[in-house]
Amino acid sequence: xxxxxxxxxxxxxxxxxxxxxxxxxxxxxxxxxxxxxxxxxxxxxxxxxxxxxxxxxxxxxxxxxxxxxxxxxxxxxxxxxxxxxxxxxxxxxxxxxxxxxxxxxxxxxxxxxxxxxxxxxxxxxxxxxxxxxxxxxxxxxxxxxxxxxxxxxxxxxxxxxxxxxxxxxxxxxxxxxxxxxxxxxxxxx
Amino acid sequence: xxxxxxxxxxxxxxxxxxxxxxxxxxxxxxxxxxxxxxxxxxxxxxxxxxxxxxxxxxxxxxxxxxxxxxxxxxxxxxxxxxxxxxxxxxxxxxxxxxxxxxxxxxxxxxxxxxxxxxxxxxxxxxxxxxxxxxxxxxxxxxxxxxxxxxx
Numbered sequence: 001x002x003x004x005x006x007x008x009x010x011x012x013x014x015x016x017x018x019x020x021x022x023x024x025x026x027x028x029x030x031x032x033x034x035x036x037x038x039x040x041x042x043x044x045x046x047x048x049x050x051x052x053x054x055x056x057x058x059x060x061x062x063x064x065x066x067x068x069x070x071x072x073x074x075x076x077x078x079x080x081x082x083x084x085x086x087x088x089x090x091x092x093x094x095x096x097x098x099x100x101x102x103x104x105x106x107x108x109x110x111x112x113x114x115x116x117x118x119x120x121x122x123x124x125x126x127x128x129x130x131x132x133x134x135x136x137x138x139x140x141x142x143x144x145x146x147x148x149x150x151x152x153x154x155x156x157x158x159x160x161x162x163x164x165x166x167x168x169x170x171x172x173x174x175x176x177x178x179x180x181x182x183x184x185x186x187x188x189x
Numbered sequence: 190x191x192x193x194x195x196x197x198x199x200x201x202x203x204x205x206x207x208x209x210x211x212x213x214x215x216x217x218x219x220x221x222x223x224x225x226x227x228x229x230x231x232x233x234x235x236x237x238x239x240x241x242x243x244x245x246x247x248x249x250x251x252x253x254x255x256x257x258x259x260x261x262x263x264x265x266x267x268x269x270x271x272x273x274x275x276x277x278x279x280x281x282x283x284x285x286x287x288x289x290x291x292x293x294x295x296x297x298x299x300x301x302x303x304x305x306x307x308x309x310x311x312x313x314x315x316x317x318x319x320x321x322x323x324x325x326x327x328x329x330x331x332x333x334x335x336x337x338x339x340x
Contacts, residue, residue: 019265025258032254037247046248053250057257061265128241147204147242172201178238 005030009074016064028057031075034149035082041144042086042137052089056082072158076151079159083141090137131181139174142167191217196228205235 009030015023035056040049059081060067067077132140138160145156157167196218203209210218221228 017265021262024262028254028258032257033247033250036250036253040248046250050250050253050256053253054257054260058260058262061262124237124241125245128238128245132242132245143242147239148245152209153203168202172198175201175204175235175238179234182238183234 006069006073010069013064013067013069013074016061024057024061027060027074031078032057034075035078038079038144038149039082039086041132041148042083042141043089044133048089052082052085055085059085073155076155076159079145079149079151080161083159083161087137127182128178131178134181135174135177138170139177142170143174143178146171191221193221193225193228193231196221197231200231200235205232205239 009027012020012023012027016027032053036049036053039052039056040046043049043052056078060078067074072080132143135143141160142156145151145159146153151159153164153167153171156171157164160167162170191214199210199214199218203211207215207219222232223229
């Protein structure tokens with residue numbers, strides 16, 4: 001299935017290189033949710049995440065020739081573009097490495113809460129949102145890529161532009177912090 | 190024998206899915222989680238966190254997919270170099286390896302063609318041709334009589 005998707009992505013990207021807008025729409029349809037969710041988790045703001053997602057696909061259209069199918073999956077390449085755009089955005093707004101304000105994630109939290117049926121699970125999801133929001137962006141990014149989006153450590157390292165060793169160290173710190181935050185909240189409750 | 194600290198460190202790096210654990214340590218980790226209740230609890234805790242992360246939902250981006258799909262896209266225009274390359278070496282499927290190699294050879298071909306049809310403003314008659322003409326003249330004027338052997 002992944003290979004089928006990869007082959008289909010490759011064909012659509014070749015079509016995009018020839019200026020085929022239908023192929024572009026098909027690629028958007030397949031990837032926009034993952035991209036916008038990743039941008040949201042890094043930025044913590046829905047409207048900023050939407051802008052970054054639009055910019056990511058604009059880059060796909062303009063720079064389709066730069067993607068090398070043998071080197072990375074299209075989703076990896078798109079996440080890399082999104083990651084770089086988010087980092088630039090955070091730097092521009094001096095939010096780099098600062099721990100995000102958990103309140104920024106409130107909108108998603110309420111939506112998540114609405115969607116969840118099980119009460120205890122809702123509570124856990126809320127705690128997770130808070131704990132995740134309190135992590136530095138690099139740790140949040142590493143966790144999102146590996147634990148949510150299903151990228152391998154190698155792919156996540158390529159997306160973040162760091163070595164696998166550095167990614168593993170970041171991931172370890174992220175899981176340690178998350179575990180500690182969640183257990184603290186559990187004991188407080 | 191794997192310690193609890195090592196076990197926890199590996200879980201922090203690779204998560205709770207045993208499929209992502211390093212193959213060299215997988216068996217030891219599984220055994221420890223099975224035989225040691227504390228290790229089992231730690232693994233359950235990581236499984237809970239990973240489960241929550243995996244099922245974490247995104248906000249509802251109302252109409253975002255359609256907006257991205259319908260956004261104004263510029264006319265795709267390749268750069269001058271790309272257009273020249275596309276004209277000289279059309280991009281075919283499977284040519285990803287040959288294309289850069291052929292592109293790298295282009296200056297060589299251009300050099301051969303230019304070298305073949307241009308004398309780079311050097312007057313041939315005053316250089317190489319003149320030299321050969323002088324040589325021939327010298328040979329023809331040489332006095333060979335000095336070496337004649339008297340019989």
